[in-house]
Amino acid sequence: ALANWRSNVEQVGWPVALVTSAVLGLTVVLVRTLAKRARDEARLRLSDLVLANVSNGVTIADANAPDFPLLYVNPAFERITGYDAGQAIGRNARFLHCDDAAQEGLDIIRVALAEGIPATVKLRNIRADGVPFWNQVSLTPVRNKVGVITHWVGVQRDITKEEEARAALAAAYEDVAHYSADLERFSFVLAHHLQEPARQMRLQAQVLLQRLEEGGTPADREPSERIVEASARLIGLLRDVQTYLAVERLPAEGLPGSPNQALAVAVEWYKERIPGGAVRVDKDDLPKVGMTQKRLDDLFEILVENAVQFRHPERPLHLKVTAEPDGKFWRFRFADNGIGIDSCFFERIFIPLERLQPRTEHTGTGIGLAVARRIVEASHGRIWVESDGVRGSAFLFTLPKAA
Incomplete structure (x- = not known):
């Protein structure tokens, strides 16, 4: 057959080498095509296998x-x-x-x-x-x-199970919010009603103390003095708890509030607690904010009281209050030259009833700054503190701009 093929090629006049090369080339192409088809079929079988098992x-x-x-x-x-x-x-x-x-x-x-x-x-x-x-x-x-x-x-x-779990979680959150609101209302009313017995206890202890002063000994008077002191702390604690719970009850927004007015009233009130009324205030012309005056008064009262409580014993109290724009908010900076705060306590000071100093050194209930945070966050702002722990502290907070 090969001899006949060569004879036919020679009769046509084609060079045998050329024809042989062409046949080999076609054979290579055919082999490659068949190999590619085999690979494609293998890939298809693999794809089918994957799709069938995912x-x-x-x-x-x-x-x-x-x-x-x-x-x-x-x-x-x-x-x-x-x-x-x-x-x-x-x-x-x-x-x-x-x-x-x-x-x-x-x-x-x-x-x-x-x-x-x-x-x-x-x-x-x-x-x-x-x-x-x-x-x-x-x-x-x-x-x-x-x-x-x-x-x-x-x-x-x-994703049915995921959606059912999400719905159940949302329902649980709603229940928790409902029970939390009920508990908050109960706590608010309880704090209000407990103040009257505390005031009566303090009043009766003061009466007893006056009688003991007329004929009793110092040892007789000491228990009454402790009762008066403890009842005063209890009244202050109940008042602050009620204020803390009342933040959500007061409207967050209303007529523009004046920080200038709030600061002036708070400073005037607490000057009496500083020997000689020695307090220096440097401030900008503070802009009005989108917050009710009542909330603003409470906020600055807390900040001034905190500065008075933790003023440095060796230098007169100096407050510096500034404000600058921050998008839709004003960012305030309320700085003092008090004893400062260590950085490890920057978050703890905003926790209710958290005290960093012994009661014998500083009075207060440990709720004030927690109330300040609730007031600021109720207006969609935030509050934080900066301090080197030595040269005073600066409370920074954002409040919405007045409409």
């Missing part, structure tokens, strides 16, 4: 056919939805939500299909057995070499 549902829709019919669904899709491939292929995937078309996720999908962009949404779908479930759907366009979309790949994940 836990998420996978669909492929024809982007060029009317209504984007499904061309493929994997076994996970059948398991999640209850529809087998024969029931799904050829249909638009909208059959999964039946007549529940008023969903935000569906609007997002329509935009994605129109603009050819990926999208991930959460949909309320119905299984084949009529049981509803939550479906997280991700759509991705597939384009050909010239950029035209030929198919849409969808990935479905059943």
Whole structure:
């Protein structure tokens, strides 16, 4: 046969070497084509194996056919939805939500299909057995070499348990908020009613102390003095607790409040507690803020009282108050030259009833700065402290600008 082939080639007049080379070249191309086909088939088998075993549902829709019919669904899709491939292929995937078309996720999908962009949404779908479930759907366009979309790949994940857990958690939060509000109302009323017995206890102890001063010994008077002191602390504590709880009851916003007025009133009130009234105040012309004057008065009263309580024993009290714009807020800086605060206590000082100094050295209930934080945060601001622990402290806080 080879001899006949060579004879035929020679009769045609083609060089045997040239024809042999061409045949070899065609053979190589054929072998490579067959090898590529084998690799492609292996990749397809691997892809089929992967799609058949993934836990998420996978669909492929024809982007060029009317209504984007499904061309493929994997076994996970059948398991999640209850529809087998024969029931799904050829249909638009909208059959999964039946007549529940008023969903935000569906609007997002329509935009994605129109603009050819990926999208991930959460949909309320119905299984084949009529049981509803939550479906997280991700759509991705597939384009050909010239950029035209030929198919849409969808990935479905059943998130029903996650949504049920989220709903249960939200309900639990709502219950906690309800019980917390009830407890806060009860605590507010309780603090109010306990103040009267505390005042009576203090009054009676003072009467007893006066009688003992007329004929008793110092040892007789000491218990009464302690009762008077303890009842005074109790009255102050109940008052501060009531103030702390009342923050949420007062309106956060209203007519513009004047920080200048609030600062002046607070300083004048607490000057009497400083020997000789020695206090120096340097301040800007402070801007009005979007907060009621009552809340603003309470805030500056707390800050001034704190500065008076923790003033340095060897230098006159000096306050410096400034303000600068910070977006929709004013950022205030209330600085003193007191004993300062160690950085490890910067957060603790805002915790209710947290005391950093012994009661024998500094009076107070340990609630004031916690109230200050609630006042500021009720107006969507924030408050923090800066100090080197030696040369005083600076309280910085943001309050909304007046409308």
